[in-house]
Amino acid sequence: MSQTFFFKKRVRSLVIFCVVALICFASSVMTQFDLSQGIAAIPKAIVWGFSSFYPTADSFVYLSEIWVKMQETLLVSIAAAATAAIFAFVFAVFGSRITKVNGFIAMLSRAFANLSRNIDVSVWSIVLLLTFGQTPITGFFALFIASFGFLTRAFMETIDESGTDPVEALKATGAGYVPTIFQAVVPSSISQIMSWILFMIETNIRAATLVGILTGSGIGYIFDLYYKRMDYHTASLVVIVIVISILLIEQISNYIRRAML
Amino acid sequence: MTTLLEMKNVSKKYGNGTVALSDVSFSVNEGEFVSVIGPSGAGKSTLLRCINQMIQATDGEIIFDDVNVMGFKGRALRQMRTKMGMIFQNYNLVERLSVIENVLHGRLGYKSMLAGSLGLFTDDEKRQAYRLLEKLGLKEQIYRRCDQLSGGQKQRVGIARALIQNPKLMLCDEPIASLDPSSSKTIMDHLKDISDSLKITVLINLHQVDVAMNYADRIIGVSKGSIVFNGVPSELTNDNIKAIYGSDAEKLMINVEDQGRMKAAEK
Numbered sequence: 001m002s003q004t005f006f007f008k009k010r011v012r013s014l015v016i017f018c019v020v021a022l023i024c025f026a027s028s029v030m031t032q033f034d035l036s037q038g039i040a041a042i043p044k045a046i047v048w049g050f051s052s053f054y055p056t057a058d059s060f061v062y063l064s065e066i067w068v069k070m071q072e073t074l075l076v077s078i079a080a081a082a083t084a085a086i087f088a089f090v091f092a093v094f095g096s097r098i099t100k101v102n103g104f105i106a107m108l109s110r111a112f113a114n115l116s117r118n119i120d121v122s123v124w125s126i127v128l129l130l131t132f133g134q135t136p137i138t139g140f141f142a143l144f145i146a147s148f149g150f151l152t153r154a155f156m157e158t159i160d161e162s163g164t165d166p167v168e169a170l171k172a173t174g175a176g177y178v179p180t181i182f183q184a185v186v187p188s189s190i191s192q193i194m195s196w197i198l199f200m201i202e203t204n205i206r207a208a209t210l211v212g213i214l215t216g217s218g219i220g221y222i223f224d225l226y227y228k229r230m231d232y233h234t235a236s237l238v239v240i241v242i243v244i245s246i247l248l249i250e251q252i253s254n255y256i257r258r259a260m261l
Numbered sequence: 262m263t264t265l266l267e268m269k270n271v272s273k274k275y276g277n278g279t280v281a282l283s284d285v286s287f288s289v290n291e292g293e294f295v296s297v298i299g300p301s302g303a304g305k306s307t308l309l310r311c312i313n314q315m316i317q318a319t320d321g322e323i324i325f326d327d328v329n330v331m332g333f334k335g336r337a338l339r340q341m342r343t344k345m346g347m348i349f350q351n352y353n354l355v356e357r358l359s360v361i362e363n364v365l366h367g368r369l370g371y372k373s374m375l376a377g378s379l380g381l382f383t384d385d386e387k388r389q390a391y392r393l394l395e396k397l398g399l400k401e402q403i404y405r406r407c408d409q410l411s412g413g414q415k416q417r418v419g420i421a422r423a424l425i426q427n428p429k430l431m432l433c434d435e436p437i438a439s440l441d442p443s444s445s446k447t448i449m450d451h452l453k454d455i456s457d458s459l460k461i462t463v464l465i466n467l468h469q470v471d472v473a474m475n476y477a478d479r480i481i482g483v484s485k486g487s488i489v490f491n492g493v494p495s496e497l498t499n500d501n502i503k504a505i506y507g508s509d510a511e512k513l514m515i516n517v518e519d520q521g522r523m524k525a526a527e528k
Binding site for chain 2: 165166168169170171172173174175176178179180181182183184187188190191
């Protein structure tokens with residue numbers, strides 16, 4: 001009997017593997033994608049990168065200009081994540097299984113969060129561009145909406161996970177709804193919530209480049225500008241500034257995470 | 262002796278047709294120490310939670326302190342809950358807060374929304390929390406964060422949080438299920454002391470039949486959502502155990518008749 005059990009398991013794994021392989025093969029045929037060609041192109045890309053995509057002394061003239069835009073992008077990313085977090089917390093409390101007021105409001109807030117999360121930040125950028133035009137505000141709103149959706153979902157799971165037991169205990173003491181939120185839900189989930197906000201800030205800075213290209217603001221815009229001017233040296237300097245900023249922010253948020261534990 | 266709690270034909274049915282409790286009736290006197298035993302899934306936890314209405318019973322009457330509290334909502338429900346302390350198998354503390362903050366949570370039922378949310382407690386309440394912690398042997402840990410405590414210490418914090426409510430009834434949902442034997446004994450001794458010296462009624466769910474027999478004034482046996490035994494420990498026979506747990510006492514490594522005789526002889 002145990003023989004057939006293991007045999008069945010092995011057959012199942014084999015079938016799953018074959019199906020995945022088939023999907024890969026079929027989709028590359030349909031899109032005329034050739035893996036070998038793709039791999040063969042890598043050395044050429046590296047050669048190009050080293051021969052022209054590096055900053056020269058001339059491009060450093062633009063450094064202060066780039067830095068101004070980078071600052072703008074960093075601030076917009078942080079502001080979007082922080083503002084989104086406030087709204088997301090309220091929605092998460094209403095949507096969480098353990099702190100919901102009633103089923104209907106919970107469903108509504110979940111649906112709202114899903115809508116803003118499942119539409120990508122790039123789509124939001126283009127949609128908002130039509131309303132607000134080429135300003136940093138457009139970038140802010142695009143990042144805000146995407147962050148809001150993601151954070152609501154993350155907070156909801158955090159509350160469900162870490163708040164269930166204390167919420168039950170406080171309800172049993174006769175505590176009201178609002179005190180239960182502030183005395184049980186907030187303290188038991190705050191460190192996780194802060195961690196998610198820091199993660200969101202990092203994600204936003206990465207996404208801000210793309211959002212900037214699409215909405216014509218921030219660091220993404222300036223990269224796009226130099227790139228299209230075929231000033232690859234300055235464009236590469238922009239990339240270096242972005243990478244350094246992201247590494248810096250990561251270091252800072254790691255430090256905050258450690259300090260909070 | 263006055264009756265503190267009376268359950269009359271209480272039932273709990275779920276929407277999908279599952280019956281968690283069917284027609285449960287029993288009463289508990291003031292100051293009594295009553296233990297509820299039964300296999301996992303028999304409805305012990307549901308029974309306890311129907312009393313403070315963390316779970317809403319579907320039928321029956323729950324008379325607490327001469328008032329039918331069945332179907333209480335809002336302020337009335339919260340006022341009723343302040344008179345019932347509850348302790349849990351998983352302690353249910355806010356782990357990131359200090360011991361004393363967790364104890365003071367027991368006063369939230371008496372607070373306004375604003376004072377409760379901001380955690381504004383009076384000096385009297387803080388002194389009372391200190392006294393309780395001192396009595397439970399946690400004086401050293403008072404400002405320690407709860408995630409640094411051992412299981413037995415956490416459960417004592419849970420007891421302090423329940424006691425600061427000035428309850429008439431303590432509902433204990435398997436308080437020693439996750440504890441080692443020595444911490445279990447400490448917790449059971451504290452609960453017994455609460456019932457003896459403070460005259461607080463204790464209703465406790467237990468897995469350990471021997472512990473129930475040692476401590477309880479009365480044992481209620483639950484099986485499949487119904488009460489199959491209700492009497493003093495010395496009346497509990499191996500047949501009763503079979504009715505509660507559905508298998509022979511020897512197989513369960515319990516011999517209640519010996520234990521009952523021993524306990525009767527002690528008295």
